[in-house]
Amino acid sequence: xxxxxxxxxxALKVSCSNCSLRELCLPVGLNRDEMTQLDAVxxxxxxxxxxxxxxxxxxxxxxxxxxxxxxFKTSVASQDGREQVTGFLMSGELMGLDGISxxxxxxxxIALEDSExxxxxxxxxxxxxRDIPSLQHHFFRLMSREIVRDQNVMLLLGxxxxxxxLAAFLLNLSQRLSTRGFAxxxxxxxxxxxxxxxxxxxxxxxxxxxxxxxxxxGWIVVDHKHIQLVKPEELKHLVSGCSHANSV
Amino acid sequence: xxxxxxxxxxALKVSCSNCSLRELCLPVGLNRDEMTQLDAVxxxxxxxxxxxxxxxxxxxxxxxxxxxxxxFKTSVASQDGREQVTGFLMSGELMGLDGISxxxxxxxxIALEDSExxxxxxxxxxxxxRDIPSLQHHFFRLMSREIVRDQNVMLLLGxxxxxxxLAAFLLNLSQRLSTRGFAxxxxxxxxxxxxxxxxxxxxxxxxxxxxxxxxxxGWIVVDHKHIQLVKPEELKHLVSGCSHANSV
DNA sequence: AAAGAAGCTTGACCCTTGTCAAAGCGAAAT
DNA sequence: ATTTCGCTTTGACAAGGGTCAAGCTTCTTT
Numbered sequence: 302x303x304x305x306x307x308x309x310x311x312a313l314k315v316s317c318s319n320c321s322l323r324e325l326c327l328p329v330g331l332n333r334d335e336m337t338q339l340d341a342v343x344x345x346x347x348x349x350x351x352x353x354x355x356x357x358x359x360x361x362x363x364x365x366x367x368x369x370x371x372x373f374k375t376s377v378a379s380q381d382g383r384e385q386v387t388g389f390l391m392s393g394e395l396m397g398l399d400g401i402s403x404x405x406x407x408x409x410x411i412a413l414e415d416s417e418x419x420x421x422x423x424x425x426x427x428x429x430x431r432d433i434p435s436l437q438h439h440f441f442r443l444m445s446r447e448i449v450r451d452q453n454v455m456l457l458l459g460x461x462x463x464x465x466x467l468a469a470f471l472l473n474l475s476q477r478l479s480t481r482g483f484a485x486x487x488x489x490x491x492x493x494x495x496x497x498x499x500x501x502x503x504x505x506x507x508x509x510x511x512x513x514x515x516x517x518x519g520w521i522v523v524d525h526k527h528i529q530l531v532k533p534e535e536l537k538h539l540v541s542g543c544s545h546a547n548s549v
Numbered sequence: 550x551x552x553x554x555x556x557x558x559x560a561l562k563v564s565c566s567n568c569s570l571r572e573l574c575l576p577v578g579l580n581r582d583e584m585t586q587l588d589a590v591x592x593x594x595x596x597x598x599x600x601x602x603x604x605x606x607x608x609x610x611x612x613x614x615x616x617x618x619x620x621f622k623t624s625v626a627s628q629d630g631r632e633q634v635t636g637f638l639m640s641g642e643l644m645g646l647d648g649i650s651x652x653x654x655x656x657x658x659i660a661l662e663d664s665e666x667x668x669x670x671x672x673x674x675x676x677x678x679r680d681i682p683s684l685q686h687h688f689f690r691l692m693s694r695e696i697v698r699d700q701n702v703m704l705l706l707g708x709x710x711x712x713x714x715l716a717a718f719l720l721n722l723s724q725r726l727s728t729r730g731f732a733x734x735x736x737x738x739x740x741x742x743x744x745x746x747x748x749x750x751x752x753x754x755x756x757x758x759x760x761x762x763x764x765x766x767g768w769i770v771v772d773h774k775h776i777q778l779v780k781p782e783e784l785k786h787l788v789s790g791c792s793h794a795n796s797v
Numbered sequence: 798a799a800a801g802a803a804g805c806t807t808g809a810c811c812c813t814t815g816t817c818a819a820a821g822c823g824a825a826a827t
Numbered sequence: 828a829t830t831t832c833g834c835t836t837t838g839a840c841a842a843g844g845g846t847c848a849a850g851c852t853t854c855t856t857t
Contacts, residue, residue, distance in 0.1 A: 377700055377701070377703075377704055379704065379708065383704075383708045385700075385703055385704040385707045385708055387700050387703055398692075398693055398696050399693055399696045399697045399700060400693070401689050401690055401692075401693035402690045402691075402693035402694040402696075402697055403693075403694075403697075407696075407697050407700065408700065427682075427685065427686060427689065428682070430679075430685070431678075431679045431682065431685065434675075434676070434679065437675065437678070437679065437685070438675065440689070441649050441675065441688070441692070442649055442650045443650075444646075444649075444689070444692040444693065444696065445646055445647055445648070445649035445650035445651075445692065446650040446651075447696055448646050448647045448650075448655075448692065448695055448696060448699060449647045449650055449651075449655050451696060451699035451700065451702075451703065452625055452633075452635050452647060452655065452656065452699065453625070454699075454703055455625075455633055455635055455699065455702055455703065455706060456625055456627065456631075456633040458703060458706035458707050458750060459633045459706050459747065459748075459749075459750035460627065460631045460633050460750070462843075462844090463843075463844070493803090493804065493805090494804075494805065494806095495804080499707065500707075501707075502706060502707035502708070503844080503845090504844075504845055504846080505804090505805080506805090506806080506807085506844090506845075506846085507843090507844060507845075509805060509806055509807080510806080510807080510844090512806095513806075513807085525804090525805080525852085525853080541628075710813075710814090711813075711814070741833095741834065741835090742834075742835065742836095743834085751814080751815090752814075752815055752816080753834090753835080754814090754815075754816085754835090754836085754837085755813090755814060755815075757834095757835060757836055757837080758814095758836080758837080760836095761836075761837085773822090773823080773834090773835080
């Protein structure tokens with residue numbers, strides 16, 4: 302189950318870190334002409350500092366955004382302040398799909414580190430899709446993939462217990478990072494314990510305790526935000542049975 | 550927050566129960582020509598008996614299905630048998646969107662009563678979308694709406710407690726039924742306690758107990774599958790604060 | 798460099814919900 | 828009509844995770 306995580310635009314090689322927008326934010330085999338058309342539509346990238354909002358729930362929706370570099374979270378908030386983190390996004394992944402239905406963004410998108418996105422004006426992508434069938438198809442697939450991802454999160458939130466959720470979360474991060482050319486078993490968490498907890502339907506104390514527990518078992522090494530997976534197979538064992546669990 | 554529930558194709562009037570597929574399974578203002586084109590693509594409806602699978606996870610994906618009459622559940626299952634119900638669908642709502650990403654259905658769809666669906670071959674809808682921009686746009690909106698719905702389920706599963714989940718669930722059913730011309734405060738549950746529990750991330754005993762609790766408070770009357778909302782405002786009070794909660 | 802704030806860990810306790818079990822009820826089949 | 832099976836309700840108990848609180852580390856800010 303390869304990279305069916307967050308709406309990844311492409312199985313991109315991050316090795317080419319200063320590649321053109323075209324290569325980064327882009328789908329499948331287009332010919333030269335189509336490439337040019339697409340380039341004309343994609344707005345040059347925007348930079349955000351850590352903590353900055355890319356968009357907020359309730360704002361008018363005009364564009365999708367693809368992460369070029371950096372790290373984001375998306376979240377929906379309830380009136381009484383409860384926050385549900387709905388996803389963590391890394392390079393190549395798309396944000397804003399929920400805004401299409403109502404022309405209003407349905408969640409907040411916040412940079413968790415200094416980041417760079419490229420903007421895809423939806424109207425223009427939509428009409429371009431009519432000229433380039435493979436592009437249209439690609440967009441349908443992206444949206445569908447997001448739905449699949451969400452369903453897997455539901456499975457996680459509805460059926461798994463704390464340890465399983467955490468294990469699935471770590472393995473998912475690991476897998477997505479390695480897809481992007483980073484170490485699979487040694488990485489930095491970009492988000493706080495509280496944000497992890499919100500995503501997993503747990504309190505931050507439970508996240509912390511569970512990480513400690515994994516460490517005591519010798520499965521991982523936790524040094525603040527620095528995580529090493531020493532025995533990833535043990536984590537996999539935990540979530541085995543919970544199929545799909547690695548595609549959260 | 551009107552009918553942003555399950556991917557509802559249209560704010561359809563169910564009063565016209567034997568209307569043409571065109572009227573039922575159809576989007577926004579198309580002209581006569583476009584109507585005809587669409588009619589040519591939509592396959593006549595298929596009937597299913599209670600308990601029958603419309604499709605299964607893993608089967609090849611070729612078509613979306615719109616509920617004409619009846620009631621469905623969709624669910625994803627893990628290898629060890631755990632089932633997560635991901636949605637309950639009623640007339641006008643769409644199933645199968647998760648299959649687009651991989652050309653394989655990602656969930657099971659099962660009729661909870663004798664039902665009728667119409668089939669929308671996706672390839673042909675896709676190409677028709679290129680000819681009819683408003684149809685294309687409508688499809689993007691439908692998929693986006695499903696994503697919004699899923700995010701709200703995440704909020705429910707991640708943040709709400711049993712009573713809030715149940716209340717949100719009942720209010721959501723109520724609202725969707727009334728949209729379709731049925732009584733808002735007096736309805737039959739088409740699904741078992743276990744299926745409700747699976748959807749809400751609760752055990753069936755908790756569902757049963759919570760319903761009993763609501764009844765003791767005089768908020769609802771429970772007679773097996775027959776539910777009456779006596780004081781829906783009390784239920785609303787329960788989920789107030791949990792914004793979006795009525796759009797599960 | 799110092800001070801403050803924010804984030805993290807850990808402990809103790811408690812509450813909500815899950816688990817196990819038994820009994821009731823209704824629907825469907827014989 | 829009777830039996831059977833599945834679904835539901837309810838109780839007793841257990842446990843997983845939440846809550847509250849204290850202390851600690853690290854990062855920011857000045």
